Structure formats: structure tokens, C-alpha cells
Amino acid sequence: MIDKRNISDDFLEMLFLLRHRIFRHISIPLPINQFVVLCILTDEGSMTFSEIGKRLSIIKQQLSPIINKLEENNLVKRLPDSKDRRRIKIQMTPKGRKFITEHQNKIKAHLETNLSVLSEKEIEEFGKSLKTLMKLFGKISLS
Template sequence: MNFLPVLRNLVSSYQAFDRYSAPHIKSLGLTMTQFEVIATLGNQLPMSCKQLGEKTLVTKGTLTGVLERLEAKGLIHRQVNTEDARSQLIGLTPSGQTLFEKVFPEHLQYLNEAFKKLAPDELKQLDKSLKLLRDIF
């Protein structure tokens, strides 16, 4: 079981990323999940809840509550899906798009401060290794 150290490093790396990223997201007035939804919907056509869940990796139960709160804040809107009347399409309101245009680049810049510590070839190798690991599963 020589993969256990890799597994431990993977989990601890994600936890360290979360500890680094989450406080900044919170300082922007959002939860991590709200940020994920806004970042996914930004500059995109409205999408179904299923598509949004797949792109954000947020469970349906969690997504429902997050969407309700974002809708109450006037950041997203729902419309009937003309291709499938059983589902709704979710998109950003003008206020949501304005928020996206503020918080998304700001958070990317914040993350860049950490990622710029890696050389370009290290970043490329890390990306390749993570894709390989994902594909294995």
C-alpha cells in the first residue's frame, strides 16, 4: 500500500488550500459554495441545476439551499428551461454579474500569490499528475 503517503499528501494539500482560500472568500462576503456557483455562472449562459452541480461538484441538496440564498440576495435568477420544462435554468442577474466581475479576478490574484511560488514547469507537472490521478479513478 505504497499509495497511502500520496493519499495523505493529497488530502492535506486540499485542506491547506481550503485554509488559504476560504478566509479570502469569506472576506468577499461569500461562502466557498456561493463563490463556486457565482464563478461557474459568470460570463456563461444560464445552465440547469444538473449542469451547475456537475461543474461545481456541489451536491444537489447543498446546491438547492445555496441557490435559494443567492436568489434571495438578487444575485441569480431562474427561468423555465424551454428544452425541458421539468428543469430550470440558473443564471446571474446583473447584480450577480457585477459581483462576479469584482470577486473572481480578486480571488484569482489572491491565489496567484501562492501559485507563483511554483516554477512554470513545476505547475505543468503538478497539473499533469493531478489529471493522471483523476483519470485513474
């Protein structure tokens, strides 16, 4: 029988390893909550406060200071929703897109450098495993 608890434990361990082995070595000049909002907007495009809050599991009052700081740094802007002017959409600015692209490239370069400790066979296996994970994550939701 498949032990789903072990799978979830292994998943959390993998997230910890990613953070410890990759992300902690890369300097990001933003608090993580602001960086995550930019990442979400990169994936989803413009979103309302409610949509972002739901993705982060935080309330609007907690999200407002995060968006305010991103807006002060010209990384996002607020726009009225074209369908309902009472709703505000948050959209990344060109500066925000450039910021995310630069930091994604730093993460990729760091990972590529660290892959050099693996053999060609291990790198190939790692790549296949990532493709499998992406396929499976496409089928499940962690919300």
C-alpha cells in the same frame, strides 16, 4: 511502486494549505456554499438544480435555499429550459459574473503579493508545477 494513498494524502494537505494560506485571508461576503455555486456556474454556464446538486453532492432540498439566497441577491436567475419547460436552469446574472470576477481578481492579487517571498527560480518552478497539475487534472475526475 507508487503509493496512491500518499498522493491522495498530499493532495488533501495541499487543499488545506490553499485554504489556510490564501483563501482565509480574503473576505468573501457570501457563505462558501453560495460562492461555490457561483464558481460552478462560471465554469459550466447555466445548469439545472440536479446538475448543480450532483456537482456538490447535495439533494435538491438542500440546494433550494442556496439558490433562493443567490436569487434574492440578484446573483443568479431561474430560466425555463429551452428543450423542456418543466426543467429550470440556473444562470448567473451580470451582477453575479461581476461579483465572481472581482473576487477572482482579489485572490489573484493576494497570491501575486505572496509570491514575492519566493525566488525567481522558485516562482518559475511553481508556475511549471501548476501547468503540470492542470494538465493532469484534465485527465482525471475527482467526482
